[in-house]
């Protein structure tokens with residue numbers, strides 16, 4: 584059997600219609616490198632927790648939208664035009680529920696930020712405005728140029744073991760980043776400017792990792808990306824087998 588992994592969709596206005604969408608490459612990376620198939624989860628809030636019984640894992644993907652600052656107790660909003668409260672209402676509830684049931688979770692970019700907020704952390708709203716920090720927003724040019732690797736990150740712990748490396752080169756397409764780390768998370772990668780680039784949920788019974796970069800882009804193009812998706816896929820398969828046996 585193939586694992587089925589949920590990907591929360593974003594709210595978009597496309598062709599003047601309200602749509603639920605996400606870039607295709609997240610699901611494609613699951614097919615190519617995690618031996619799994621994706622299903623998109625409409626951002627319809629807590630009622631979507633009902634789908635967890637039918638899933639083997641969750642991929643919290645990236646998005647140009649930012650988590651609403653009031654979700655982490657901040658009233659000042661530095662990016663008021665870039666929010667998706669429907670997605671917040673869905674993913675923040677889903678992260679807590681998935682981790683509580685031992686379901687594998689993997690966060691990418693906004694997904695990392697959501698995991699930090701869901702577990703009680705806060706975000707820098709514009710990292711590039713902080714003295715001493717680099718500009719982590721995507722470069723200009725073609726899509727391939729924007730998603731090309733741009734800086735190194737130093738890996739530790741479970742992530743270093745999975746990737747089989749202590750230093751890797753990553754792409755970078757984010758304006759926000761973790762400020763206060765949530766209780767229960769441990770940092771497993773940092774950029775040269777100190778920006779937190781990956782976290783792991785310490786008490787999780789299963790794969791619960793998140794990265795600030797985009798390993799789904801050209802997933803088969805580097806061993807670290809491939810190994811990350813393969814490890815997530817293996818965790819989802821093991822979870823599926825365990826839940827099938829328990830049923």
Ligand SMILES: N[C@@H](CCC(=O)NCCCC(=O)O)C(=O)O
Pocket residue numbers: 606644645646647648649691692693694756757758759760797
């Ligand atoms: N908006 C947040 C998160 C950045 C992010 O997820 N970027 C991905 C862009 C779209 C994609 O490639 O899926 C921030 O700016 O930090």
